[in-house]
Amino acid sequence: GRAERERLRIAIQKSGRLAEPARTLLSACGLDWRVQGDRLFCHGESLPVDLLLVRDDDIPGLIADQVCDLGFVGRNVLAEQDGERRASGQPSAFREWRALGFGACRLALAVPDGWQWTGPGQLAGRRIATSYPVLLREWLAREGVDADVVRLSGSVEIAPRLGQADAVCDLVSSGATLAANQLKPVATVLESEAVLAGPVEPLEGVRGELAGLLLRRLDGALQVRN
Numbered sequence: 001g002r003a004e005r006e007r008l009r010i011a012i013q014k015s016g017r018l019a020e021p022a023r024t025l026l027s028a029c030g031l032d033w034r035v036q037g038d039r040l041f042c043h044g045e046s047l048p049v050d051l052l053l054v055r056d057d058d059i060p061g062l063i064a065d066q067v068c069d070l071g072f073v074g075r076n077v078l079a080e081q082d083g084e085r086r087a088s089g090q091p092s093a094f095r096e097w098r099a100l101g102f103g104a105c106r107l108a109l110a111v112p113d114g115w116q117w118t119g120p121g122q123l124a125g126r127r128i129a130t131s132y133p134v135l136l137r138e139w140l141a142r143e144g145v146d147a148d149v150v151r152l153s154g155s156v157e158i159a160p161r162l163g164q165a166d167a168v169c170d171l172v173s174s175g176a177t178l179a180a181n182q183l184k185p186v187a188t189v190l191e192s193e194a195v196l197a198g199p200v201e202p203l204e205g206v207r208g209e210l211a212g213l214l215l216r217r218l219d220g221a222l223q224v225r226n
């Protein structure tokens, strides 16, 4: 059974912004892998620590289901999915173990360039497109604003031009995507970066010892960087 697995399993993004820095950081921790045929599972050679290459959205669920022990994922993904669990009455099943200092971005409210921004109250009664409905609803509640949340899984920035929404709430890194869609950021919902995610409770047994070793090396590698 999965509880007796004696190798640690870490999920990272298969491709995308966090993929390469995640592998570089794990290499700095002394890990290396033999890539298997499908390239989705990498067998750890120097330590019994294997890598699983997946979509970043799937990482919290893999930890919740104990398919993986740890994962490198954006705080934004972790926070949204933790909020989803809370909203449906499920207990927390993962948490942030370490901030990793790369992949910095923010989840931001953005409105058309032409708007004269006066504050959150301006969003009252408006439609806001986002892939982060839980985090957006929490922010709206904190600001005391009643708006309609339109859930989209991608291409959120184009929604105002398509007439699907009046504003958006999406990740901003360089700001180029917003600018290309004639939108401007006006408020921050969440400051994000890549994090090491793990279960709520510490791992036990062999995997607990491996995780401890990895954390010590990770903390050393992060200190050298700062």
Ligand code: PRP
Residues within 6 Å of the ligand: 016, 017, 154, 155, 157, 170, 171, 172, 173, 174, 175, 176, 177, 178
């Ligand atoms: C993110 C985000 C924005 C874009 C912002 O998408 O959803 O679309 O990056 O970056 P910028 O401010 O540097 O232009 P990503 O490319 O990570 O793909 P995804 O939306 O499919 O996850």
Ligand code: ZN
Residues within 6 Å of the ligand: 043, 044, 045
């Ligand atoms: Zn081997």
Ligand code: MG
Residues within 6 Å of the ligand: 154, 155, 156
């Ligand atoms: Mg995007």
